[in-house]
Amino acid sequence: MSKKIPYRVVLSEEEIPKAWYNVRADMKTDHRPILHPGTLQPVTEADLTPVFCEELVKQELNVKDRFIEIPGEIRDYYKMYRPAPLFRAYFLEKALGTPAKIYYKYEGGNTSGSHKLNSALAQAYYAKKQGLKGVTTETGAGQWGTALSMACSYFGLDCKVYMVKISSQQKPYRKAVIETYGAKIIPSPSDTTNIGRKMLSDNPDSTGSLGTAISEAVEVAVSTEGYRYVLGSVLNQVLLHQSVIGLEAKAAMEKIDEYPDIVIGCAGGGSNLGGLMSAFMADRLAGKTAPYFIAVEPASCPSLTRGKFAYDFCDTGMVTPLAKMYTLGASFLPPSNHAGGLRYHGMSPILSQLYHDGYIDEARAVEQTSVFKAATEFAKTEGILPAPESSHAIRVTIDEALKCKETGEAKTILFGLSGTGYFDMTAYMQYNDGTMTDYIPTDADLQRGFDAIPKLPGIQ
Amino acid sequence: MSKKIPYRVVLSEEEIPKAWYNVRADMKTDHRPILHPGTLQPVTEADLTPVFCEELVKQELNVKDRFIEIPGEIRDYYKMYRPAPLFRAYFLEKALGTPAKIYYKYEGGNTSGSHKLNSALAQAYYAKKQGLKGVTTETGAGQWGTALSMACSYFGLDCKVYMVKISSQQKPYRKAVIETYGAKIIPSPSDTTNIGRKMLSDNPDSTGSLGTAISEAVEVAVSTEGYRYVLGSVLNQVLLHQSVIGLEAKAAMEKIDEYPDIVIGCAGGGSNLGGLMSAFMADRLAGKTAPYFIAVEPASCPSLTRGKFAYDFCDTGMVTPLAKMYTLGASFLPPSNHAGGLRYHGMSPILSQLYHDGYIDEARAVEQTSVFKAATEFAKTEGILPAPESSHAIRVTIDEALKCKETGEAKTILFGLSGTGYFDMTAYMQYNDGTMTDYIPTDADLQRGFDAIPKLPGIQ
Numbered sequence: 057m058s059k060k061i062p063y064r065v066v067l068s069e070e071e072i073p074k075a076w077y078n079v080r081a082d083m084k085t086d087h088r089p090i091l092h093p094g095t096l097q098p099v100t101e102a103d104l105t106p107v108f109c110e111e112l113v114k115q116e117l118n119v120k121d122r123f124i125e126i127p128g129e130i131r132d133y134y135k136m137y138r139p140a141p142l143f144r145a146y147f148l149e150k151a152l153g154t155p156a157k158i159y160y161k162y163e164g165g166n167t168s169g170s171h172k173l174n175s176a177l178a179q180a181y182y183a184k185k186q187g188l189k190g191v192t193t194e195t196g197a198g199q200w201g202t203a204l205s206m207a208c209s210y211f212g213l214d215c216k217v218y219m220v221k222i223s224s225q226q227k228p229y230r231k232a233v234i235e236t237y238g239a240k241i242i243p244s245p246s247d248t249t250n251i252g253r254k255m256l257s258d259n260p261d262s263t264g265s266l267g268t269a270i271s272e273a274v275e276v277a278v279s280t281e282g283y284r285y286v287l288g289s290v291l292n293q294v295l296l297h298q299s300v301i302g303l304e305a306k307a308a309m310e311k312i313d314e315y316p317d318i319v320i321g322c323a324g325g326g327s328n329l330g331g332l333m334s335a336f337m338a339d340r341l342a343g344k345t346a347p348y349f350i351a352v353e354p355a356s357c358p359s360l361t362r363g364k365f366a367y368d369f370c371d372t373g374m375v376t377p378l379a380k381m382y383t384l385g386a387s388f389l390p391p392s393n394h395a396g397g398l399r400y401h402g403m404s405p406i407l408s409q410l411y412h413d414g415y416i417d418e419a420r421a422v423e424q425t426s427v428f429k430a431a432t433e434f435a436k437t438e439g440i441l442p443a444p445e446s447s448h449a450i451r452v453t454i455d456e457a458l459k460c461k462e463t464g465e466a467k468t469i470l471f472g473l474s475g476t477g478y479f480d481m482t483a484y485m486q487y488n489d490g491t492m493t494d495y496i497p498t499d500a501d502l503q504r505g506f507d508a509i510p511k512l513p514g515i516q
Numbered sequence: 517m518s519k520k521i522p523y524r525v526v527l528s529e530e531e532i533p534k535a536w537y538n539v540r541a542d543m544k545t546d547h548r549p550i551l552h553p554g555t556l557q558p559v560t561e562a563d564l565t566p567v568f569c570e571e572l573v574k575q576e577l578n579v580k581d582r583f584i585e586i587p588g589e590i591r592d593y594y595k596m597y598r599p600a601p602l603f604r605a606y607f608l609e610k611a612l613g614t615p616a617k618i619y620y621k622y623e624g625g626n627t628s629g630s631h632k633l634n635s636a637l638a639q640a641y642y643a644k645k646q647g648l649k650g651v652t653t654e655t656g657a658g659q660w661g662t663a664l665s666m667a668c669s670y671f672g673l674d675c676k677v678y679m680v681k682i683s684s685q686q687k688p689y690r691k692a693v694i695e696t697y698g699a700k701i702i703p704s705p706s707d708t709t710n711i712g713r714k715m716l717s718d719n720p721d722s723t724g725s726l727g728t729a730i731s732e733a734v735e736v737a738v739s740t741e742g743y744r745y746v747l748g749s750v751l752n753q754v755l756l757h758q759s760v761i762g763l764e765a766k767a768a769m770e771k772i773d774e775y776p777d778i779v780i781g782c783a784g785g786g787s788n789l790g791g792l793m794s795a796f797m798a799d800r801l802a803g804k805t806a807p808y809f810i811a812v813e814p815a816s817c818p819s820l821t822r823g824k825f826a827y828d829f830c831d832t833g834m835v836t837p838l839a840k841m842y843t844l845g846a847s848f849l850p851p852s853n854h855a856g857g858l859r860y861h862g863m864s865p866i867l868s869q870l871y872h873d874g875y876i877d878e879a880r881a882v883e884q885t886s887v888f889k890a891a892t893e894f895a896k897t898e899g900i901l902p903a904p905e906s907s908h909a910i911r912v913t914i915d916e917a918l919k920c921k922e923t924g925e926a927k928t929i930l931f932g933l934s935g936t937g938y939f940d941m942t943a944y945m946q947y948n949d950g951t952m953t954d955y956i957p958t959d960a961d962l963q964r965g966f967d968a969i970p971k972l973p974g975i976q
Contacts, residue, residue, distance in 0.1 A: 062528075062529045062595070063529060063592075063595035063596065064529065064595065066526050068522075069522045069523060069524065132523075132606075135522070135523035135524065136523065136607070136898070136899045137899065146592075147596070147670070165625055166899060166900075167895070167899055167900050167901045167936070167938075169938075206899060209895075209896040210607070210896075210897070210899075228941070228945070229689065229938075229939075229941035229942075232941040232942075232944050232945045232948065233901060233938075233941060233944075235948050236892060236895060236901065236944050236948060237895065237896060238896065432696060435627070435669075435696060435697065436669040436670075436697060436698065437669075437670070438596070439596045439597065439626060439627055439666060439670075440626075440627050441627045441693060441696065476627070478627075478629075478689075478693075478938045478939070479689075479938070481688070481689035481692040481693060482689075482692075484692050484693075484696050485688070485692045488692065488695055488696060
């Protein structure tokens with residue numbers, strides 16, 4: 057107790073994990089299989105290899121290996137920005153006057169501004185290794201597009217990014233960063249795909265959605281020689297790659313003889329929370345002492361707290377396989393006043409199953425003005441201007457720390473500061489000038505999305 | 517030689533310097549004294565205390581103490597983002613095919629996006645300690661304004677930032693970051709000061725200059741109860757605070773048994789290069805083996821390479837004291853196509869004297885398209901999107917590394933990556949789309965600035 061815990065716990069380069077942790081190998085109940093959209097049968101390697109790189113398909117379907125070795129070349133690229141620091145939030149604790157000990161794993165210290173680079177590097181590496189020419193993807197808030205363009209520039213891969221049209225208009229600088237790394241941006245919906253042309257003919261003024269951008273990117277990948285599709289969240293392989301966050305966080309906490317009572321992460325598609333909780337979830341699944349896990353989502357896009365646990369398409373165009381997950385329906389769109397990311401209609405099948413089975417203890421939905429209030433409080437005390445997404449976790453962390461203040465409990469809280477908000481200043485401007493508003497969908501709003509979830513008699 | 521040098525050398529928290537290094541105590545010839553603009557006599561503590569905080573005035577005039585202790589509270593705030601990492605640029609070396617060993621000290625990993633926070637924290641601390649209500653300052657590219665607004669939010673100080681009008685228009689997001697930390701931005705020239713009103717009546721369409729913004733900020737500081745003025749570069753106190761960069765860089769290199777043959781830094785007002793070279797310049801001044809120092813500046817604002825070494829005002833309004841420095845004249849403005857910072861007409865008196873006396877070996881002016889070419893090459897290989905300012909150092913580093921490739925010499929190069937370019941994407945967009953241009957002032961252009969340098973008979 058006498059030894060002062062430093063502000064930043066930094067591991068050495070050798071302590072970067074040598075293997076990713078595959079939580080599926082430990083899950084008591086695996087998530088339901090992904091289904092082929094035509095046959096409604098579980099997808100096979102053969103079904104997926106036209107869409108994804110071969111090695112990534114293997115990872116996607118791997119339920120058996122607890123650890124999958126990280127190739128040396130990927131680890132070398134990780135060394136550009138990893139190990140990522142674990143911070144003790146002394147200044148925030150003091151400002152709150154809480155007895156809680158607050159830690160955060162900071163994944164925003166690279167130019168992509170988020171944890172997304174952890175999976176982008178892996179996916180680009182395997183694409184290059186397979187001899188591909190390039191990859192396609194979609195991006196909403198832009199963090200994934202940036203991460204992938206960076207990774208592709210390292211490996212000399214072509215990169216086409218379908219960017220939700222409204223984002224490409226509202227975030228010209230984010231677009232410029234992506235282009236600086238050599239990727240090509242296509243605002244979605246676009247006239248470069250059948251799906252995009254159909255969306256435009258139905259609604260010429262469409263500002264796009266993540267689901268549509270996914271459909272376009274997949275269509276181009278499967279129809280272009282030497283290309284595959286890559287995705288920054290939701291997939292099993294992404295949670296696998298993101299496990300480096302939790303493995304490092306646990307190792308750093310062990311160095312200072314700490315272990316979290318609560319782990320808090322924002323959840324959109326699930327890549328951040330899935331990564332952060334990985335090593336701690338391993339403890340839970342092994343029956344050991346483990347933290348209380350809280351998934352935080354926007355009240356305006358509440359897939360875990362108000363969605364259905366059902367088979368649904370992963371995209372708006374209904375070209376992707378079906379996944380059993382918490383979903384608001386592939387046609388669901390968060391309201392136009394929704395700032396930042398966390399706007400996906402579904403949730404990672406792994407996270408969905410863990411939540412369904414009670415291994416993730418709680419999901420909590422928070423409104424965006426309260427999120428930006430927490431973000432500003434964090435910035436002014438801890439210095440780092442957080443991403444809107446990560447600020448959902450900050451909101452709940454502050455709430456939990458204030459509960460500790462009331463009860464006098466000195467709980468140890470770990471949250472994921474998954475990214476910075478440097479390219480989200482429009483949202484901060486709205487908060488600063490008081491024009492930001494909240495929106496909670498009505499039950500009728502949600503019902504419209506639920507109505508679009510496919511009815512699959514006999515499949516559960 | 518067998519032990520592999522890591523990609524990042526990170527010191528421990530205890531290794532953050534406990535004292536700043538004051539190079540003036542070691543200089544063979546001190547810089548000529550700063551002169552009071554009214555009396556033309558060397559300024560005294562009493563002259564400066566209405567403008568600057570008392571403790572900072574003492575630091576400004578201190579020629580005797582080699583080391584000045586860093587107060588514990590400042591060191592605690594340094595721990596938010598320090599020690600800053602020293603990187604080995606393995607990926608850039610490989611891309612260039614050079615035998616040179618390239619290192620860079622990365623100071624952009626905090627939300628201000630630059631090294632400026634090192635001095636902002638110190639200046640805000642001393643202002644608070646003196647019981648002041650607030651501080652005023654100016655900002656051009658916006659890095660200093662961001663750093664100061666952050667530091668003031670930590671200490672609960674009011675902060676008024678005079679931002680060059682063209683910058684406040686071109687960088688709404690930079691403005692939004694500064695406002696998120698609670699500072700007030702006033703586009704300069706403004707109608708809040710006598711100088712500003714005069715500038716506007718002479719030229720209502722003025723887009724402002726750093727020199728004018730300084731005049732305005734000083735005027736407000738000296739005429740408002742409980743306020744003082746703070747400055748992010750040029751001053752002796754700023755170079756003192758920035759010495760943490762060089763002290764850490766040297767300590768990190770010692771850990772891996774390295775010592776630079778060449779130290780390269782960009783120089784606008786001098787805060788970055790002054791900081792980076794500090795501990796190495798101490799070696800030079802002590803007659804030990806020392807690096808070859810290169811100061812890099814924009815060809816469009818060439819104070820060291822083409823300026824006069826003369827007494828001049830530090831601001832356009834001619835309200836500040838006079839400093840003996842390399843100057844283009846207080847009325848000099850870089851051309852409108854000049855992107856990024858490094859646009860100040862003068863140069864730190866300390867750096868000016870060291871350059872004049874041959875302790876800084878070389879100043880080199882580079883054109884901005886070649887700078888952005890280097891910046892893009894760096895981003896695509898090393899990952900970090902560099903600030904336009906820092907990219908001047910990258911340009912020369914690449915040039916020197918390519919010379920090594922020709923000669924086969926394995927020189928050890930250290931450069932300062934003083935900041936990130938996340939809020940400078942307009943300039944990157946111009947480079948990406950081919951609309952960026954270069955401009956080298958003609959001798960006649962420069963003569964107009966030189967004509968404004970005051971004639972001071974009998975003073976040298």
